[in-house]
Amino acid sequence: MPKGQVRGCLVRGYNYNMKGNFPIEKFGNIETPFYYYDAEVLQQSLDAICGEMAKHKNYHLHYAIKANANPKVLKRIQAAGLGVDCVSGGEIQAALNAGFAPEKIVYAGVGKADWEINLGLEAGIFCFNVESEPELQIINELAGQKGKTARVCFRINPNVGAHTHANITTGLAENKFGIAMEDMELAIREAQELPNIEFIGLHFHIGSQILEMGDFEALCGRVNELLERLAKQGISVENINVGGGLGINYDNPDGAPVPNFKAYFETYANGIKLADNQHLHFELGRAVVGQMGSLITRVLYVKKCHIKQFAIVDAGMSDLIRPALYEAHHTIQNLSSDEAEETYDVVGPICESSDVFGKDEKLPACHRGDFIALRSAGAYGEIMASQYNCRKLPKGIMSDEL
Numbered sequence: 001m002p003k004g005q006v007r008g009c010l011v012r013g014y015n016y017n018m019k020g021n022f023p024i025e026k027f028g029n030i031e032t033p034f035y036y037y038d039a040e041v042l043q044q045s046l047d048a049i050c051g052e053m054a055k056h057k058n059y060h061l062h063y064a065i066k067a068n069a070n071p072k073v074l075k076r077i078q079a080a081g082l083g084v085d086c087v088s089g090g091e092i093q094a095a096l097n098a099g100f101a102p103e104k105i106v107y108a109g110v111g112k113a114d115w116e117i118n119l120g121l122e123a124g125i126f127c128f129n130v131e132s133e134p135e136l137q138i139i140n141e142l143a144g145q146k147g148k149t150a151r152v153c154f155r156i157n158p159n160v161g162a163h164t165h166a167n168i169t170t171g172l173a174e175n176k177f178g179i180a181m182e183d184m185e186l187a188i189r190e191a192q193e194l195p196n197i198e199f200i201g202l203h204f205h206i207g208s209q210i211l212e213m214g215d216f217e218a219l220c221g222r223v224n225e226l227l228e229r230l231a232k233q234g235i236s237v238e239n240i241n242v243g244g245g246l247g248i249n250y251d252n253p254d255g256a257p258v259p260n261f262k263a264y265f266e267t268y269a270n271g272i273k274l275a276d277n278q279h280l281h282f283e284l285g286r287a288v289v290g291q292m293g294s295l296i297t298r299v300l301y302v303k304k305c306h307i308k309q310f311a312i313v314d315a316g317m318s319d320l321i322r323p324a325l326y327e328a329h330h331t332i333q334n335l336s337s338d339e340a341e342e343t344y345d346v347v348g349p350i351c352e353s354s355d356v357f358g359k360d361e362k363l364p365a366c367h368r369g370d371f372i373a374l375r376s377a378g379a380y381g382e383i384m385a386s387q388y389n390c391r392k393l394p395k396g397i398m399s400d401e402l
């Protein structure tokens with residue numbers, strides 16, 4: 001792919017070819033599998049986000065740290081000025097360790113344990129995104145014990161569907177997340193009466209890997225409806241948090257290294273008219289870090305059967321679980337071979353039939369030792385790795401540290 005303008009994104013000084021931009025001459029001494037993070041792609045995404053957000057008043061982005069909590073990645077996101085969205089005490093701690101200001105941390109989750117709430121209170125995070133009435137009571141009680149006031153937003157289940165995999169929709173009435181719209185006023189009134197709670201806004205999140213702006217438009221419609229309903233009762237809402245969910249192009253990582261943040265923020269700018277004192281918060285995860293990452297693995301064996309051939313690689317579902325968990329597909333490339341293409345099932349070494357990265361993949365002829373890249377693996381990759389089969393956890397390596 002030539003240098004210059006690619007789908008509205010400037011590719012700076014980059015010589016992208018069909019195989020992305022991998023310094024494989026430097027990979028020889030690194031133990032595979034490992035995650036390779038392209039610092040340039042991360043920085044392009046951060047620049048695009050900051051540039052687009054600056055066009056809209058009172059917009060705030062809290063990076064969803066659950067997508068990738070590698071300290072080297074967090075450092076760069078923190079340096080760009082973003083906040084953090086956490087879903088556990090461990091994530092709050094990781095965010096604090098990476099130097100994020102507590103005033104930029106928001107914390108959601110249906111099952112916050114006491115120690116996690118206490119950690120948030122001690123740190124003085126911006127707000128708790130509360131998902132049930134019993135949780136509100138406990139936060140009030142724990143805040144009281146510390147003589148503190150907890151700022152809370154209510155996570156409302158907007159009953160808005162998203163065109164994505166069933167396992168990653170979160171905004172339908174049947175999902176476990178959030179408070180039902182019918183119970184919104186009740187929760188707000190209760191919050192206003194509790195001594196150690198300050199109600200500061202509403203929170204939503206409809207799902208992940210969403211590529212249709214219409215889904216976000218539908219959320220905007222619902223948000224407006226709820227804000228109007230509250231305004232009629234004299235309840236003003238200072239903070240509106242619309243969650244994350246913007247998807248990435250898994251089929252064409254080099255053609256679309258930076259997601260269309262412009263269209264994303266404009267969708268919200270057109271959909272929600274903020275009053276002067278209102279703030280709009282976002283919680284993008286995948287879109288920030290997805291395209292910078294590749295899982296680099298080596299071919300161990302090429303196994304030919306009567307009907308198929310397998311490229312057996314040294315990475316497995318313990319390193320990258322998305323294909324096994326969500327039927328996700330990551331673009332697969334052989335970085336070491338430019339021979340004629342053959343057809344392979346690319347599989348890992350784990351003792352599970354779902355340990356398959358791709359079926360009937362056309363790849364340049366594979367040989368033992370070839371480097372294979374599983375692209376678009378910067379989000380929900382390294383962070384979801386496990387030690388299943390007593391395997392080592394893969395390391396994450398930044399391109400500019402090689």
Ligand SMILES: *Cc1c(COP(=O)(O)O)cnc(C)c1O
Binds near residue numbers: 064243283284
């Ligand atoms: C997972 C999650 C996000 C981020 O989702 P992405 O699809 O990675 O943008 C944002 N907010 C909440 C509450 C989440 O659970």
